[in-house]
Amino acid sequence: MYSYPELKLFINGEWRGAAEDMAVVNPATEEELGRLPKAGISDLQEALAAAEQGLRLWSRTPPRARADIILRAAALMRERQEEIAQSITAEHGKPLPQARLEVIRGVEFFEWDAGEAMRVYGRVIPAAPGSHISVHHHPIGVVAAFSPWNFPMSQPARKIAGALASGCSIILKAAEETPAGAIHIVRAFEDAGLPAGVLNLIFGTPSEISGYLIPQPSVRLVALTGSTAVGRQLTALAAQSDTRVLMELGGHAPVIVCEDTDVERAAISGAVRKMRNAGQVCTSPTRFFIHQDIFEQFAEAFTRRAAATVVGNGVEPGVEMGPLANDRRVPVLSALVEDAVAKGAELRCGGAAMGERGYFFAPTVLANVPDNARIMQEEPFGPIAILNPVRDLDEAIARANAVPYGLAGYGFTNRADYMARLVDEVEVGNLSINTLEASLPETPFGGVKASGYGREGGTEGLESYLTIKNVWHSAEIR
Structure with missing residues (x-):
């Protein structure tokens, strides 16, 4: 030791x-x-x-x-x-x-x-x-x-x-x-x-x-x-x-999931990366906009993997997610979840503090979150994912850009025309397609807008x- x-x-x-x-x-x-x-x-x-x-x-x-x-x-x-x-x-x-x-x-x-x-x-x-x-x-x-x-x-x-x-x-x-x-x-x-x-x-x-x-x-x-x-x-x-x-x-990273992607793989990778560092990452994938034809399949796989996240003391073998870094974050996240549910969001898993000791918060998935919920505009900076269906890529890009922030954004698609539109139209400083890595030492990192x-x-x-x-x-x- x-x-x-x-x-x-x-x-x-x-x-x-x-x-x-x-x-x-x-x-x-x-x-x-x-x-x-x-x-x-x-x-x-x-x-x-x-x-x-x-x-x-x-x-x-x-x-x-x-x-x-x-x-x-x-x-x-x-x-x-x-x-x-x-x-x-x-x-x-x-x-x-x-x-x-x-x-x-x-x-x-x-x-x-x-x-x-x-x-x-x-x-x-x-x-x-x-x-x-x-x-x-x-x-x-x-x-x-x-x-x-x-x-x-x-x-x-x-x-x-x-x-x-x-x-x-x-x-x-x-x-x-x-x-x-x-x-x-x-x-x-x-x-x-x-x-x-x-x-x-x-x-x-x-x-x-x-x-x-x-x-x-x-x-x-x-x-x-x-x-x-x-x-x-x-x-x-x-x-x-x-x-x-x-x-x-700050950021509030959007993830656009198009109808042509490998749904299971995109959902699992999204759930794993969302819980990395207990979601306390400025580039953390948070606002998922998923084509309506694959929404329930994606949401089921994402929620299943998020709920299975092993939470505990970071020194213990097999732990995937530790506590929040300080006690200030627990009531903030609880308030965001309560506000979203009160305004009509579905709580698919988590949503509350865990245990009697330490600053643990359960991996949380909210679905069908209305735009007037605070969490749609405020970065949670914690292990909370927002899953919302969209009709098409036009709606996904519009909703991705509908916040003041523009640090990181992500997309899952295999279509060249969709990729081109993501590159041209998503307002972020760092865009990743079919990966949730946002930066490397050899790449320029920073944001636009706020x-x-x-x-x-x-x-x-x-x-x-x-x-x-x-x-x-x-x-x-x-």
Whole structure:
């Protein structure tokens, strides 16, 4: 067994405590795992000064040298996979096999961006004789990053990888509910030889941290993965100082199931993926729009597999779904189900909390949910699937687009004309057809509409962390 790590802040290359702290709780047992220090204003001031100093050094470090340190840290995380995964399961609740996969996914973000660090190419633009025009990229500056609790290791990894590969320094506020993933990342970079001040890790009161850091002149990028409401608040705050933002915000992913698909396979894969991470995924397939001719066949197979999901403590063998990550989610999900049923939805399975201990919620399937139910507009962020019949692809696409969000969307079909329409008409940043995978390190990830701005991953992933400078050099004064 691996022990849960000691919880500390990391500022200017040093681990430290703070005057105030808070409990971190195992959501499966409700037992306290440790006490997490909460950064005060003096800690934030020191973190900012350290990041400014770190930027001066790191931005002048050759890309190959930056990549080497990132790859060393990634190799250490691969070696420590089991220790990190055990910590994630303890603080988040997800089954240990899913936690192991999350560690590898986080490592792959670092490995991809390490390579991209050496491919930040400028270009030469053809010009008149005696003139030379070129385009250069530079690190944007200090990054203030905010990561959520649903993926304790891979979400911080996205932002740290982009910042460090680009030559920026970063102050990361990771989630207070699930701090160990970020702590393990920082430990790996410390052991890999990252200079002090380049990467700083803090925890505390979110509004106090964002209120202090975002207006600072040296903070030139605010990177958030979080809710649309919080994203709008931070974007408005950043706008007051003309600070760039990178926002990966909420979703409410539609799944369009066409009449020509393999119904059983689509239903089973949908039910399995819906319950992954207890549905606490911004790309989780949630609003299923199924052609009316196959609706009951799909709904029966989906409900059967959802109801068979093995729920329990994530450290136990065979468990497929753990608890919700915190106690706040249980009453929220219960209220959404009650509202939907009161307005005419059919509860096919689940719909309530499970057990007397831990934050468990049963895998839930709602069918024939009316459009005026709250859950049709509000992302449940939990193990709840909505199954609704549609007459045709026109209706499916219209209903898929009928929410403010546009992060991920999915389709099941074998018809080329249907695929073309999905690509052209579904309003999302990430569309998957006949698969429920939404992103890879080498693909750009982000949303449209109320789901955010900018992209993480792929060749586009470093763009937010860089500035562009056009240089025009003339051989003579003109």
